[in-house]
Amino acid sequence: MLDDRKLAVLRAIVEDFVSTNEPVGSKALVDRHNLDVSPATIRNDMSVLEEQGYIVQPHTSAGRIPTDQGYRLFVDRLSGVKPLSAAERRAIETFLAGAYDLDSVVMRTVRLLAQLTRQVAVVQYPSLTRSAVRHIELVPVSERRLLLVLITDTGRVEQRVVELPAEIREDSITQLRAVLNACLDGRKLADVATVVAQLPERLSAAEQPNAVAVFSVIVETVVERHEERVVVGGASNLTPADFSRGLHEVLEALEEQVVLMRLLGESGDQAAVTVRIGSENEVDGLRNASLVVTGYGAGNQSLARLGVIGPTRMDYPTAMGAVRAVARYVGQILAES
Amino acid sequence: MLDDRKLAVLRAIVEDFVSTNEPVGSKALVDRHNLDVSPATIRNDMSVLEEQGYIVQPHTSAGRIPTDQGYRLFVDRLSGVKPLSAAERRAIETFLAGAYDLDSVVMRTVRLLAQLTRQVAVVQYPSLTRSAVRHIELVPVSERRLLLVLITDTGRVEQRVVELPAEIREDSITQLRAVLNACLDGRKLADVATVVAQLPERLSAAEQPNAVAVFSVIVETVVERHEERVVVGGASNLTPADFSRGLHEVLEALEEQVVLMRLLGESGDQAAVTVRIGSENEVDGLRNASLVVTGYGAGNQSLARLGVIGPTRMDYPTAMGAVRAVARYVGQILAES
DNA sequence: ACTTGGCACTCAGGGCCCAGGAGTGCCAAG
DNA sequence: CTTGGCACTCCTGGGCCCTGAGTGCCAAGT
Numbered sequence: 114m115l116d117d118r119k120l121a122v123l124r125a126i127v128e129d130f131v132s133t134n135e136p137v138g139s140k141a142l143v144d145r146h147n148l149d150v151s152p153a154t155i156r157n158d159m160s161v162l163e164e165q166g167y168i169v170q171p172h173t174s175a176g177r178i179p180t181d182q183g184y185r186l187f188v189d190r191l192s193g194v195k196p197l198s199a200a201e202r203r204a205i206e207t208f209l210a211g212a213y214d215l216d217s218v219v220m221r222t223v224r225l226l227a228q229l230t231r232q233v234a235v236v237q238y239p240s241l242t243r244s245a246v247r248h249i250e251l252v253p254v255s256e257r258r259l260l261l262v263l264i265t266d267t268g269r270v271e272q273r274v275v276e277l278p279a280e281i282r283e284d285s286i287t288q289l290r291a292v293l294n295a296c297l298d299g300r301k302l303a304d305v306a307t308v309v310a311q312l313p314e315r316l317s318a319a320e321q322p323n324a325v326a327v328f329s330v331i332v333e334t335v336v337e338r339h340e341e342r343v344v345v346g347g348a349s350n351l352t353p354a355d356f357s358r359g360l361h362e363v364l365e366a367l368e369e370q371v372v373l374m375r376l377l378g379e380s381g382d383q384a385a386v387t388v389r390i391g392s393e394n395e396v397d398g399l400r401n402a403s404l405v406v407t408g409y410g411a412g413n414q415s416l417a418r419l420g421v422i423g424p425t426r427m428d429y430p431t432a433m434g435a436v437r438a439v440a441r442y443v444g445q446i447l448a449e450s
Numbered sequence: 451m452l453d454d455r456k457l458a459v460l461r462a463i464v465e466d467f468v469s470t471n472e473p474v475g476s477k478a479l480v481d482r483h484n485l486d487v488s489p490a491t492i493r494n495d496m497s498v499l500e501e502q503g504y505i506v507q508p509h510t511s512a513g514r515i516p517t518d519q520g521y522r523l524f525v526d527r528l529s530g531v532k533p534l535s536a537a538e539r540r541a542i543e544t545f546l547a548g549a550y551d552l553d554s555v556v557m558r559t560v561r562l563l564a565q566l567t568r569q570v571a572v573v574q575y576p577s578l579t580r581s582a583v584r585h586i587e588l589v590p591v592s593e594r595r596l597l598l599v600l601i602t603d604t605g606r607v608e609q610r611v612v613e614l615p616a617e618i619r620e621d622s623i624t625q626l627r628a629v630l631n632a633c634l635d636g637r638k639l640a641d642v643a644t645v646v647a648q649l650p651e652r653l654s655a656a657e658q659p660n661a662v663a664v665f666s667v668i669v670e671t672v673v674e675r676h677e678e679r680v681v682v683g684g685a686s687n688l689t690p691a692d693f694s695r696g697l698h699e700v701l702e703a704l705e706e707q708v709v710l711m712r713l714l715g716e717s718g719d720q721a722a723v724t725v726r727i728g729s730e731n732e733v734d735g736l737r738n739a740s741l742v743v744t745g746y747g748a749g750n751q752s753l754a755r756l757g758v759i760g761p762t763r764m765d766y767p768t769a770m771g772a773v774r775a776v777a778r779y780v781g782q783i784l785a786e787s
Numbered sequence: 788a789c790t791t792g793g794c795a796c797t798c799a800g801g802g803c804c805c806a807g808g809a810g811t812g813c814c815a816a817g
Numbered sequence: 818c819t820t821g822g823c824a825c826t827c828c829t830g831g832g833c834c835c836t837g838a839g840t841g842c843c844a845a846g847t
Contacts, residue, residue, distance in 0.1 A: 138809065170811085175810065175827085215609075250599070
């Protein structure tokens with residue numbers, strides 16, 4: 114249906130359009146890429162490609178630009194993943210090297226990705242559910258309040274304030290802390306809820322009300338996978354030229370945690386780099402945008418996702434390369450700590 | 451020099467321009483505001499105001515728009531702070547009510563401010579330096595690494611990974627933890643450095659190397675007021691019409707923590723709501739922007755700053771009202787917890 | 788000494804037209 | 818199937834004119 118040359122033409126159109134942002138015509142094509150056929154031939158191919166829905170012309174007598182479907186074919190069959198240059202690899206390493214805790218890893222990653230791709234970068238905080246409890250700390254804040262700090266083996270620190278039904282004595286706190294750590298240390302967060310459910314038996318009746326309050330906050334923290342936050346960076350890379358309907362709606366979408374979570378969630382395969390192009394995104398404000406995303410996490414597990422968002426007119430091979438590389442490096446960093 | 455009517459004219463010009471974003475002419479002025487003089491009179495006043503540098507015309511035969519100096523006079527002498535409506539107050543309360551920890555207070559505050567003012571909101575995390583240590587926790591992460599968690603009485607949790615020079619045993623950790631908490635609990639962070647300096651004496655020679663590593667990280671965390679982060683929200687409220695040179699440079703400035711810190715730092719009085727208009731900002735990308743900012747903190751102390759950033763063409767009275775009100779409410783919340 | 792109506796002047800913006808040029812589609816020949 | 822030729826389309830940018838809002842100035846009025 115589409116012979117090799119037609120595919121080559123499509124590839125050339127995508128590449129040219131990506132780099133110039135102008136509709137590309139038959140003449141321009143033949144001399145910029147060395148296809149050794151005449152413009153007329155290309156025109157025939159183009160008209161077939163248009164018929165099939167891979168390209169369109171903005172108006173009669175203008176060049177062609179790829180459709181979402183055209184980009185789709187391009188990433189699926191016509192382009193690979195462009196590996197990073199040595200310099201870029203070095204940049205990644207030095208950039209991530211100084212990261213001490215999870216927060217700084219995430220913040221650096223998002224900046225790094227944005228710089229590398231010159232797009233908007235999004236990085237999701239590693240999900241709690243697959244990590245395990247390293248330590249639980251209770252700190253009195255006032256008579257009726259405790260600060261609960263939960264530290265995971267992925268180096269994540271969750272903090273919540275617990276409102277107590279009754280005053281609590283220092284030694285009760287100590288005991289509670291001991292029980293919690295004894296029972297929960299090393300447990301996968303996924304199992305915490307069930308373990309906690311059995312805990313009240315171990316406590317005297319007097320201590321139960323306060324303990325239950327603490328327990329329910331723990332379960333909340335763990336179960337509701339609260340705060341699977343997404344961090345965004347590089348918004349200044351957005352260029353109005355690429356979003357006809359204005360940056361406004363894009364910026365809006367980027368500020369909505371919920372929207373971003375949904376967006377990242379939709380994308381299929383966890384491990385591979387996947388691409389969602391334009392209208393493939395269910396999110397309203399991002400119908401002109403593409404998402405290049407992959408999972409990452411300590412070692413090979415995939416705890417969360419990171420990627421870049423840009424105009425459909427995006428340099429996919431490079432973006433995919435950068436996303437893949439960054440995800441790997443971050444995975445390494447997380448595995449070490 | 452400027453009689454009452456001229457001031458009234460300036461005020462009217464500012465108000466009209468803020469609401470319409472179009473240069474305002476003499477005729478429009480007289481019938482929108484009920485000045486009972488003729489347009490010609492207004493024209494004379496305007497020409498004086500222009501001579502003095504309070505307004506300009508974009509081109510001959512266009513209306514006038516305020517200069518930065520004009521806005522300055524407006525906020526200093528012609529406008530008060532507009533108190534919030536009852537509905538808005540209620541909105542603030544309900545919005546902030548559900549905030550449990552510092553992170554969520556800050557996040558909610560930034561969203562709240564952005565919604566209330568329809569501008570970009572910036573909220574600085576409360577500075578560490580004025581708060582006191584509530585608790586220090588050490589958690590082994592690997593043989594040569596400790597996770598140090600420092601909890602302050604403002605509910606802030608700082609986490610750092612400590613690289614140890616030698617392996618450390620469980621009981622050393624316990625002892626170190628005890629010493630740290632005994633000596634530092636309740637101390638102002640400002641004093642921590644000096645206290646820590648005297649600690650090594652209390653330890654046996656064998657433990658010193660590891661302990662010193664921990665100490666230096668603590669001092670770093672505390673002294674370098676590391677991570678006085680600024681959170682930004684409401685970027686989608688930026689409208690291209692207001693920034694002739696494009697949103698790009700504004701977005702860039704907003705992503706630079708350092709720049710924002712400097713911006714917030716510059717502004718004078720801690721307690722009052724202060725306004726910096728256009729070119730008064732030293733930051734390059736924000737020469738067309740104004741900043742309305744105030745200090746906030748538990749009770750009356752001022753731990754950090756929050757405010758909004760928008761075009762110089764901003765509704766200052768409303769913005770100032772919102773900023774002041776939000777700062778107060780947040781102060782209350784922080785004081786309670 | 789201000790204020791006011793009158794009047795001439797200025798200029799940005801919108802509409803219109805035109806020419807140039809890039810690009811297309813079609814066709815007939817190779 | 819490819820190619821050169823050719824007529825056609827229509828976007829783009831420049832130039833032109835006109836309109837209208839708005840000004841500055843002046844001379845008369847209070």
